[in-house]
Amino acid sequence: RQVWRLARRPEGDIDKGDLTFTEEEQRAPEAGEALVEVIYLSLDPTNRIWMSDREQYMPPVEVGDPMRGGICGRVVSSRAPGLPEGTLVAGLGEWASHVIVEEGKVSPMRGVEGLPLAAAFGTFGGVGMTAYFGLLDIGQPQAGETLVVSAAAGGVGQIVGQIGKIKGCRVIGIAGGAEKCRFITEDLGFDHAIDYKNEDVGAALDRLAPDGVDIDFENVGGPIMQAVLERMNNFGRIPLCGLISQYNERGETQGGAPAYWETMLMRRLTVRGFIVTDFAPRFSEAAAQLGQWLAEGRLTTRQDVRQGLDRADDYVKLLYSGGNFGKLLVEVSPP
Numbered sequence: 001r002q003v004w005r006l007a008r009r010p011e012g013d014i015d016k017g018d019l020t021f022t023e024e025e026q027r028a029p030e031a032g033e034a035l036v037e038v039i040y041l042s043l044d045p046t047n048r049i050w051m052s053d054r055e056q057y058m059p060p061v062e063v064g065d066p067m068r069g070g071i072c073g074r075v076v077s078s079r080a081p082g083l084p085e086g087t088l089v090a091g092l093g094e095w096a097s098h099v100i101v102e103e104g105k106v107s108p109m110r111g112v113e114g115l116p117l118a119a120a121f122g123t124f125g126g127v128g129m130t131a132y133f134g135l136l137d138i139g140q141p142q143a144g145e146t147l148v149v150s151a152a153a154g155g156v157g158q159i160v161g162q163i164g165k166i167k168g169c170r171v172i173g174i175a176g177g178a179e180k181c182r183f184i185t186e187d188l189g190f191d192h193a194i195d196y197k198n199e200d201v202g203a204a205l206d207r208l209a210p211d212g213v214d215i216d217f218e219n220v221g222g223p224i225m226q227a228v229l230e231r232m233n234n235f236g237r238i239p240l241c242g243l244i245s246q247y248n249e250r251g252e253t254q255g256g257a258p259a260y261w262e263t264m265l266m267r268r269l270t271v272r273g274f275i276v277t278d279f280a281p282r283f284s285e286a287a288a289q290l291g292q293w294l295a296e297g298r299l300t301t302r303q304d305v306r307q308g309l310d311r312a313d314d315y316v317k318l319l320y321s322g323g324n325f326g327k328l329l330v331e332v333s334p335p
């Protein structure tokens with residue numbers, strides 16, 4: 001098989017040589033295991049966190065180990081009764097052409113019918129679950145409220161904003177560049193977009209949300225988060241989903257973070273960090289609802305599918321520069 005291994009922990013941006021691409025013998029599955037041929041590898045901002053040894057929500061990838069990643073693929077040989085050959089599965093795997101999976105640790109692909117596999121994986125995989133539970137359970141959106149979402153044209157953000165619209169919110173997306181801003185307003189129906197690369201976020205929020213912000217679905221952190229926080233209404237909610245602007249930082253202080261906390265206190269904001277796997281027992285609920293919205297044409301999602309596992313180390317860097325447009329996937333073998 002072909003596999004990427006973590007060769008050393010990156011310092012700052014991911015660098016050539018932090019990961020190495022190798023050809024290895026593929027062992028056969030043992031009892032309770034299946035061998036999966038990977039079709040899509042999901043590249044996610046959290047990959048950078050897993051490469052580091054900072055505090056995190058699951059063990060970091062050890063230096064020398066295969067790089068961890070979300071995958072979907074087809075079972076090609078099996079010693080697991082619940083995973084017969086030919087089954088399409090999704091779950092945590094490796095940056096590899098083939099992976100051994102344990103029964104119970106991957107799920108059969110959900111909601112595939114009528115959707116291209118990349119769209120099913122790019123919607124019902126981690127990003128759809130994150131958007132669904134983060135916004136609905138933690139954000140508690142009410143009709144008429146103002147919702148701001150950062151990294152709005154990305155995998156998570158595009159779904160958050162559309163669910164916000166379904167729930168009757170005024171939705172403002174923050175994204176980098178005119179094309180992404182056009183996409184979220186014209187194609188996805190967000191009320192407004194703020195192009196943080198070309199305009200001042202605080203001034204734009206003053207214009208677009210004169211009555212303040214009720215929900216900040218936070219994906220970015222740093223100065224963008226600060227600008228939204230300063231405009232939060234009392235008793236607002238902040239699903240604290242991600243802080244991508246800080247993942248490549250080396251130091252202890254991250255983007256002026258301490259200033260946030262006083263705002264949170266004075267305005268009695270509910271801020272809740274969450275990891276999508278907290279909601280694993282309810283994933284089928286989210287998949288059913290998202291599937292219904294897709295079928296009704298109330299939700300659309302965009303994927304950014306790249307070719308070639310051997311270039312995964314370059315592709316992952318797109319996430320931290322905004323070079324991806326939609327949920328970033330690598331096509332490892334034909335669907």
Ligand code: NDP
Binds near residue numbers: 245
């Ligand atoms: P995206 O598809 O949104 O890709 C990342 C995007 O972030 C880029 O395209 C870029 O968009 C934006 N970005 C990158 N660097 C910066 C920066 N310095 N300042 C502002 N924007 C930046 O990725 P995902 O949808 O997969 O993830 C979005 C967020 O959600 C991440 O923070 C991730 O860690 C988090 N997440 C959290 C989960 C959880 O369980 N808590 C689960 C899944 C994701 P642009 O061009 O607009 O700048």
